[in-house]
Amino acid sequence: MLTSNYKRQTEKGGTFYMAQSPCYAVIDLETTGNQTNYDEIIQIGITFVQDKQIIDSYHSMIKTDIQIPTFIQALTSIEEEMLQQAPYFHEVAKEIYSKIKDCIFVAHNVNFDLNFLKRSFKKCHIHYQPKKVIDTLELFKVAFPTEKSYQLTELSESLGVPLTNAHRADEDARTTARIMILAFDKFETLPLNTKKQLYYLSKQLKYNLDDYFFELVRLHQPSLEQKQLQQFEQIFYKPQPEFHEATLKFEGDLNDLYQLIINHCGYQYREEQLYMAQVVFDQLMHNDKALIEANTGSGKSLAYLIAALMYYIETGEHVMISTNTKMLQNQLLSHDIPMLNDALNSTINATLIKSKQDYISLGLILSLIHI
DSSP: OTTOOEEEEEETTEEEEEEOOOEEEEEEEEESOSOTTTOOEEEEEEEEEETTEEEEEEEEEOBOSSOOOHHHHHHHOOOGGGGTTSOBHHHHHHHHHHHHTTSEEEETTHHHHHHHHHHHHHHTTOOOOOSOEEEHHHHHHHHOTTOSOOSHHHHHHHHTOOOSSTTOHHHHHHHHHHHHHHHHHHHHTSOHHHHHHHHHHHTTSSSTHHHHHHHHHHTOOGGGSOSSOEEETTEEEOOOOOOOOOBOOOOSOHHHHHHHHHHHHTOOOOHHHHHHHHHHHHHHHTTOOOOOOOOTTSOHHHHHHHHHHHHHHHHOOOOOOOOSOHHHHHHIIIIIHHHHHHHHTSBOOOOOOOOGGGSOOHHHHHHHHTO
């Protein structure tokens, strides 16, 4: 299993063995192309993770005699001149091998990186076959099942993990490692029965996630479990929160409300943003329609939230907001609306309504269980 590494210690003349946490080598390669029989590595980045902490890293440009295609230079921002002083792979092969030989091999879409690296080692007469392999593409689909995309750039943006230079091996490896740690944190909070189900289901996957989930079950800590979960058969779920009437006291007009919020949040006064809030507010008050186009980053979300809040203050009526993405839904619920509550020292309630395809039919599951 993943924790089968042991270190020997001696205490008062006795010998005992203590389980050592596995070390994950999160690897990313940039290459001259995707043909393993022809193309070569031009950059390698490795981030080492142990006990959910980044403990070390390795990075090197790799010199090649193959011409780097123009589209690869554009994608990676790696130009041939940057490799002139870099070592060839055979000059660093032994060093890389010594760093990763005892680690669990991890990569995003692991088949690409693993095959390239094994072939490069083979040219140097080094046999490399990792004992355990994890594909973070599989891992992240299990950990974050509602994400729209699992491309590293889009996933990192959605999860709030910084990725400044995409398609550079060192940056991609480090970002992949950080998201992997987020996934591990999430798995640890799951109920024991859910972990067991993940273990059984992960046996059908291509790589070694079942070993990870086995250890997760074995080392389960009840104190880390999510609280206030309800259970139906083998399914744990979060109960729908009760929707209480908001407690809000505010005297003033829309201009006063806008000024109060931006001052509290440290935002810059924007005349166009206030104008948009006024237009939306007028539309709500007169049950009218408005079509508004605004640039990305212009503060649209805050503008219509302030307008909706002012409408509620004036009328006591609820407002429904329809978003184009789940990411914006999460932003409104987890960041923007709590920010308004904090600014007004109030309790503005909001809940999420989704279509039926976003829900699990517990009745259907019950009927399947008893077939």
